[in-house]
Amino acid sequence: MTAYNKANNMSKRHTKLNYLSAQTLRSVYLIKVSSIHHTTEKKIFSRGGRVPLVYTNYEVVIHRGNSLKSRCVSQWMVGFKFGEFTWNRKIALYKAKQKKKKKKK
DSSP states (O other), rough: OHHHHHHTTTTOOOOOOOOOOOOHHHHHHHHOOOOOOGOOEEEEOOOTSBOOOGGOOEEEEEEEESEEEEEEEOOOGGGGGGGGGGGOOOOOOOOOHHHHHHHOO
């Protein structure tokens, strides 16, 4: 019977911690402590940090390298990295493709 119970408890153990930058961790603490910090928008400069559960229904401004992008955090975004919700790469437009488009018109 003990071998059967051990086989049923075979679940994945999560050893990886969710990374939060110091600024995000401070913001989460201030939200929990006082109600003043509920209204201000949150600026995120570390795109590698995870979205905490406290940020649901908040306006978050994420740094894109040269500009900031505003996003509203939903419950489905919790646990993902902030960088997954911004696009910071320039789309490559090659001159050969542009010339082909002009000829077709």
